[in-house]
Amino acid sequence: MRTLFKDKVVIVTGASSGIGKAVAKEFARNESKVVLASRSEAKLKDLELELRNAGFDVLCVQTDVTKEEECRILVEKTVQRYGKIDILINNAGISMKALFKESDLAVLHRLMDVNFWGTVHCTKYALPYILKARGSLVAVSSVAGFHGLPGRSGYSASKFAIHGFMETIRIEHLKDHLHVMIIAPGFTATDIRKHALLANGKEQMESPLDEKKLMSAEYVAKWILKGIRKRKRNKILTWEGRFTALFQRIIPHTVDFAYYKSLSREKKSPFK
Numbered sequence: 001m002r003t004l005f006k007d008k009v010v011i012v013t014g015a016s017s018g019i020g021k022a023v024a025k026e027f028a029r030n031e032s033k034v035v036l037a038s039r040s041e042a043k044l045k046d047l048e049l050e051l052r053n054a055g056f057d058v059l060c061v062q063t064d065v066t067k068e069e070e071c072r073i074l075v076e077k078t079v080q081r082y083g084k085i086d087i088l089i090n091n092a093g094i095s096m097k098a099l100f101k102e103s104d105l106a107v108l109h110r111l112m113d114v115n116f117w118g119t120v121h122c123t124k125y126a127l128p129y130i131l132k133a134r135g136s137l138v139a140v141s142s143v144a145g146f147h148g149l150p151g152r153s154g155y156s157a158s159k160f161a162i163h164g165f166m167e168t169i170r171i172e173h174l175k176d177h178l179h180v181m182i183i184a185p186g187f188t189a190t191d192i193r194k195h196a197l198l199a200n201g202k203e204q205m206e207s208p209l210d211e212k213k214l215m216s217a218e219y220v221a222k223w224i225l226k227g228i229r230k231r232k233r234n235k236i237l238t239w240e241g242r243f244t245a246l247f248q249r250i251i252p253h254t255v256d257f258a259y260y261k262s263l264s265r266e267k268k269s270p271f272k
Contacts, residue, residue, distance in 0.1 A: 004229055005030035008135075009082045011074065012036060013065055013122055014092030016043035019140060019188060022217035023089055023224055028056040030225065035078045037063040037122075038092070065092045065118030075125040085129035087228065090119040090162075091140040098199035099270045100153040107197045111154035116161040123169065134177040136228045139166050140220075141184045143241040147248045147255055150263055151270050154197075170233075179231045185220045186238035199270075 010027045014020035016038035027034050028051050038044050041062040048060040059081050063074045078085055093115045096107055119139055130137055144152055145159030163182060170180035195203045220237065227235040236242045248255045264271055 005032045005225065008032045008086040009078065009084050010034050010087040010089065011078055011085060011122070011126060012089045012091060013063065013118065014038055016040040016047060019185070019217045019220050020089070020091040021047060022221035023091065024058075025051070026218070026221040026225055027087075028054070028058065031056075032087075033057045033059075033082050035059045035061060035074070035081075037061050037065070037074050039064045065121055066113040068121045068124075071118075071121035072125045074122065075129070078126075079129060084133055085126050086133045086135040087138065088122060088126045088130060088136075089138045089140065089224065090122055092118050093140065093158075095152065095155045095196040096198075097151050097196045097204055097266075097268075097270065099151060102199040102270070103153070104199065104201055107199065107201050108154035108157065110197065110201070111158045112161070115155070115158035116165070119162050120165060123165075127169070131173065131176055131178055134179075136179040136181065136231070137166070137169065138181045138183065138224065138228065139163075140224075141182050143184055143186070143236070143238070143244050145182070145184065146236075146241070146245045147252075147259070150260055151266075179228070181227050181232050181235065183220075183224055183227055183232075183235045184237065184241050185223075186215050186241060188215045188217055188220055204268075 005027060010032045012020050012024045012034060015024045015036040024034050024036055024047065036044050036047060036058060044060045044062060048058050051058045059078065061074045061077050063070045065071055094111060096111055098107065123137060139162050141159050141162055144156040145163045148156040166180055166182050198204050223235060223237055236245060244255060263269060
């Protein structure tokens with residue numbers, strides 16, 4: 001796999017922490033040229049220094065994916081430095097935990113701006129280069145993109161939107177050798193739950209789950225590279241997610257009830 005990814009130019013959004021950080025490190029270990037993109041410049045610089053000290057070729061570009069112009073500049077700086085783009089990992093994202101009826105609409109706008117529009121903005125400007133390279137366009141999604149999850153209306157909506165967007169791009173370029181992959185990890189040990197937005201738009205600040213028992217970001221990163229290597233269409237990393245994708249078409253009411261019961265047990269669940 002190292003030979004496959006050697007000298008490939010890879011942009012990773014949301015690279016300052018969690019899955020994005022793990023993905024960036026995994027590509028670097030496979031001798032790719034990695035472009036780190038995130039809003040958090042300090043964390044990006046720390047990661048850039050760590051990877052450069054290890055002998056890896058990386059570029060750090062502070063980017064707020066909700067801003068189209070910053071995404072254009074991200075792509076422009078990547079091409080100026082490396083001359084091409086082979087892979088785009090659309091990973092930047094946020095979550096929420098609140099009932100829709102109690103949520104400020106600004107919360108849903110924020111979810112769509114980061115998760116969906118962030119994916120659209122980066123894809124718009126990187127796509128011509130990825131097509132030229134016959135490369136890979138990847139979106140890090142969730143089981144929430146296959147079935148709506150209670151207390152996460154904006155999150156589920158954004159993931160459904162990403163799925164529709166990515167599938168359309170795939171079909172539009174069936175004859176162009178473009179690889180498009182949607183990957184859906186299970187609950188992963190990252191800070192996404194700590195930063196999840198409550199009904200009033202504030203972050204919940206603590207995870208309702210035991211993070212030590214969750215899937216590791218490093219595990220997800222390895223599967224992302226495996227999926228690209230095998231040019232997978234969709235990759236769901238948990239049996240729960242696979243059953244959801246299958247049974248929500250067959251016994252949707254049962255799936256609804258199962259998620260209601262499961263998520264109602266979360267610490268400080270907004271519903272019981």
